[in-house]
Amino acid sequence: MTRTLLLLLAQLGLTLALAPLLPGLINKVKALFAGRVGPPVFQLYFDLAKLLRKQPVFSATTTRAFLAGPAASLAVPVAAALLLPMGGPRAPLGFAGDAIVFAYLFGAARFLVILSALDTGSSFEGMGAAREATFAVLAETALFMGLAALARFSGQVSLGPMLTAAGQGWRLAGGPLALVLAAWAIVFLVENCRIPFDDPNTHLELTMIHEVMVLDHSGPPLALVLYGASLKLWVLGALVVKLCLPLRGPWWIDWPAFLGGMVLLAAAVGVTESVMARLKLRRVSQALIAALVSGTFGFLLLLLQA
Amino acid sequence: MLLPCLYICALLLATLSGVPGLLGARQGGRIATGMLAAAALAGLAVSGGVLYAGQGWRLDLGWALPGARLALGGDPLGAFVLAPVALVPACLSRYAEGYWDGPAHAATAPRLRFFFGLAAGSLIALTAAANAILFLFAWETMALTGFLMITASDQDAAVREAGWVYLVASHTGVLLLFAGFSLLARATGSFALGPLPAGFAATPAGTWAFLLLLAGFALKAGIGPLHVWLPGAHTAAPSHVSAMLSGLLLKMGLLGIIRLVAWFPDPPLWWGGLLTCVGAVSGVMALAFALAQRDLKRMLAYSSIENVSIVALGLGLALAGKSLGLPALVLLGGAGALFHLLNHALLKPLLFMGAGTVLHATGTRDMERLGGLARAMPRTALCFTAGAFGLSALPPLNAFAGEWLLYLGAFHSLQAGGWVGAIAILAGLAVMGALALATFTRACGVVFLGEPRTEVALRAHEPPSSMTGPMTLLLGVCLLLGLCPLLLAPALQRAAEALAPGLPPLRSLAPLGHLSFVAAAALPVAWAAWRIALRLPGRTAGTWDCGYARPTARIQYTATSFSQMLTDAFRWLLAPVERLPRIQGLFPRNARYQMQAPDTLLERGLKPGAAFLAWALSRLRFLQAGHLPIYLLYVVLTLVALLAWTLA
Numbered sequence: 001m002t003r004t005l006l007l008l009l010a011q012l013g014l015t016l017a018l019a020p021l022l023p024g025l026i027n028k029v030k031a032l033f034a035g036r037v038g039p040p041v042f043q044l045y046f047d048l049a050k051l052l053r054k055q056p057v058f059s060a061t062t063t064r065a066f067l068a069g070p071a072a073s074l075a076v077p078v079a080a081a082l083l084l085p086m087g088g089p090r091a092p093l094g095f096a097g098d099a100i101v102f103a104y105l106f107g108a109a110r111f112l113v114i115l116s117a118l119d120t121g122s123s124f125e126g127m128g129a130a131r132e133a134t135f136a137v138l139a140e141t142a143l144f145m146g147l148a149a150l151a152r153f154s155g156q157v158s159l160g161p162m163l164t165a166a167g168q169g170w171r172l173a174g175g176p177l178a179l180v181l182a183a184w185a186i187v188f189l190v191e192n193c194r195i196p197f198d199d200p201n202t203h204l205e206l207t208m209i210h211e212v213m214v215l216d217h218s219g220p221p222l223a224l225v226l227y228g229a230s231l232k233l234w235v236l237g238a239l240v241v242k243l244c245l246p247l248r249g250p251w252w253i254d255w256p257a258f259l260g261g262m263v264l265l266a267a268a269v270g271v272t273e274s275v276m277a278r279l280k281l282r283r284v285s286q287a288l289i290a291a292l293v294s295g296t297f298g299f300l301l302l303l304l305q306a
Numbered sequence: 307m308l309l310p311c312l313y314i315c316a317l318l319l320a321t322l323s324g325v326p327g328l329l330g331a332r333q334g335g336r337i338a339t340g341m342l343a344a345a346a347l348a349g350l351a352v353s354g355g356v357l358y359a360g361q362g363w364r365l366d367l368g369w370a371l372p373g374a375r376l377a378l379g380g381d382p383l384g385a386f387v388l389a390p391v392a393l394v395p396a397c398l399s400r401y402a403e404g405y406w407d408g409p410a411h412a413a414t415a416p417r418l419r420f421f422f423g424l425a426a427g428s429l430i431a432l433t434a435a436a437n438a439i440l441f442l443f444a445w446e447t448m449a450l451t452g453f454l455m456i457t458a459s460d461q462d463a464a465v466r467e468a469g470w471v472y473l474v475a476s477h478t479g480v481l482l483l484f485a486g487f488s489l490l491a492r493a494t495g496s497f498a499l500g501p502l503p504a505g506f507a508a509t510p511a512g513t514w515a516f517l518l519l520l521a522g523f524a525l526k527a528g529i530g531p532l533h534v535w536l537p538g539a540h541t542a543a544p545s546h547v548s549a550m551l552s553g554l555l556l557k558m559g560l561l562g563i564i565r566l567v568a569w570f571p572d573p574p575l576w577w578g579g580l581l582t583c584v585g586a587v588s589g590v591m592a593l594a595f596a597l598a599q600r601d602l603k604r605m606l607a608y609s610s611i612e613n614v615s616i617v618a619l620g621l622g623l624a625l626a627g628k629s630l631g632l633p634a635l636v637l638l639g640g641a642g643a644l645f646h647l648l649n650h651a652l653l654k655p656l657l658f659m660g661a662g663t664v665l666h667a668t669g670t671r672d673m674e675r676l677g678g679l680a681r682a683m684p685r686t687a688l689c690f691t692a693g694a695f696g697l698s699a700l701p702p703l704n705a706f707a708g709e710w711l712l713y714l715g716a717f718h719s720l721q722a723g724g725w726v727g728a729i730a731i732l733a734g735l736a737v738m739g740a741l742a743l744a745t746f747t748r749a750c751g752v753v754f755l756g757e758p759r760t761e762v763a764l765r766a767h768e769p770p771s772s773m774t775g776p777m778t779l780l781l782g783v784c785l786l787l788g789l790c791p792l793l794l795a796p797a798l799q800r801a802a803e804a805l806a807p808g809l810p811p812l813r814s815l816a817p818l819g820h821l822s823f824v825a826a827a828a829l830p831v832a833w834a835a836w837r838i839a840l841r842l843p844g845r846t847a848g849t850w851d852c853g854y855a856r857p858t859a860r861i862q863y864t865a866t867s868f869s870q871m872l873t874d875a876f877r878w879l880l881a882p883v884e885r886l887p888r889i890q891g892l893f894p895r896n897a898r899y900q901m902q903a904p905d906t907l908l909e910r911g912l913k914p915g916a917a918f919l920a921w922a923l924s925r926l927r928f929l930q931a932g933h934l935p936i937y938l939l940y941v942v943l944t945l946v947a948l949l950a951w952t953l954a
Binding site: 055056057058059060061062063064065067068070071072074075076078079082083093095096097098100101104105107108110111112114115117118119120121122123124125126127129130131133134136137139140141143144145147148151152155157215216219220221224285296299300303 | 836838
């Protein structure tokens, strides 16, 4: 009981404290690639502190639904972080079937963020919301195919045992797991609105998905959105990192290994964003179909193997 | 003896609830609501007694008709369905007091109340009917009162046509059921409904009986491709009747399929596979249609097809588990299907009431003409949006808990090696979940949020509390079931045990209590963030318009544009009727784009097919000469032919 409580507090504390580092790391890598100095790694912390002190501006069109998006984009990754094992093999709140809850929690956040985008009555935000809803059809299915593959491989329906078995099973089933990893990597980039699917940096509304949906938020609600986005990046990144890491040691090996994995992931995202351009809108769904096919192939290969 | 008495009370109260209004009582609506509320309490007590206290009951009386007996059985499956069937009509009747009353509906209101009560009574009867003849009597009562309610505003040609299609489909279904029940009666020797002999499923008669009954029930349930009557009927009916149709009438078809699963002790594997695949395909297709609708109620009707398909998926899983001898699959598939049935029976009436309120306040169902209603009707907007959130199967509402059981079942079937079914369920549910999210965010966003698009939307007003009250009540029940799904576990266990003997405990397979923990982690954070953000001293300005100086409400993203990318992907299925703008010259004139997606199967398949059939059969019209002696000759010839056939 005390162990669970300690694990819960440690995991939650680390997630809440370290998540804003990830975007900073990614930006630093991108800056290095471009030969710039770039903003400091802690830039997002400064931004959040600044935004929290600002007075928000609300559109006269909006209702209370406008704030549902920021609230959900904070609460959902916090709850999801409790379902995911990070450093060790166990999650603070792991149970049979938590994988499905994990995926659907992000659906709940998506619903409310889309509503708060539509609440402004702006056609730009409507456009972003429509794209978000459209791409989720493929991204969610790709995520589920990967989960099905891991469930088949590990014989488990809980994220903790599933990911631990996968992390340790690369020798047994490297090929299929690599396919699942590829699928999830694409899902990770799409869900977190990174290049090549979405550009978190430009402010050209017509080309964007997530950024345009939160265009009208300002002040503390915007801080909630930005902080929530970094938490989501952390939680979904942890899913990808855990898939790759064969963790079985004591906690003082597992946790540093996990954190190292997260840093490597940030570096990989930075490199990807530096060497690739944003895909054309029509190509995004093709890339997502590639993710879906990759996940399904991984699943089928694991079926044949067992 | 208490439970049968309560059941009969509920049955009589519901059936007769519309009578006082017919006899000239001025408070007809209020009396009907009171009687239905009493029926609801009695019905809930019966279903609680059967499901939580484990007291099954039986009532068997003779009847003058051959083969027919007044056999009523309070089994767990029927009792599970009885709970929403008892509760929802009372809510809808209260809603109708505000929605379909007053001088505008003075002529039709008493009639509609009478049929509504009769329909509610027949639904209650169907949950416990244990004799095929009695079942068919109740079934026909339900079907015909349904027709009479759908055609309440029969001065409208579209309503008449929808009623006609409903009547044809309904009677086709009854014919199939007649044939199926006859086959069952031949196998068991009586019209009593109950477990069938082992080995019957493997015989041709067993297969035919299953397929006929499945088709008959699926036609009523509206599982695609047998859904053709559904969108039109739901759109044409008054909103509380649409809610009754979608929430309860469809469920009787599903209850029939659940009973089929329970009756056959040894079904072949392909039955389960068939049901699973049909469920997955029909669910995805229904949502593609839902995404292309501009009509709010039509959109909800297509979403009903999706939800009954999800129940069919679960039942397919249970059937497959039964043939493979895997009790975990039977339990998870059956419990998931029942849970989803209950969820849809609560959430869809809520949404139809919301749509009816919008229609009541603005006079239009066309989403493109609405917008910004949340400010004028905050309570309706909240109820509708929360219901839509729930029906997109998102935590922490109840539909998620039901689908969660189905996902768990799919994962379990993976371990058993049943990968075709598992892919159908996993991919089907994932795609359906995401498409439902797109459908419902589109509806809520376009109707309730943003700026009013037309004058009618601007003039909208909050309805009387008699209309919002029932919505709030149903939402409360849904929230309770979503936050504490464990409350329902004993009922689900007992109802699922009726499907096959020897099931493991639900708690060991599905830790429903943990869903409450997740909700307990997420909700306070969200609530606190929302409350704090609301209190912030903010400044008000216009929406950021990207420098465009003269924004209007017409600029907003519309429902059609919101779903355009997805409907484009389903173009092969939807075959939309489009009016494309032709833009010419340097300074083009106003252009207008319009898209409509009529039901492909009905408009391009069945209606032309039926017209062809009518034309072909008109060639045989010479047989009907109109002379009585010739008809008598036909009778004699037929008798001689039959005699010769039996002797040969």
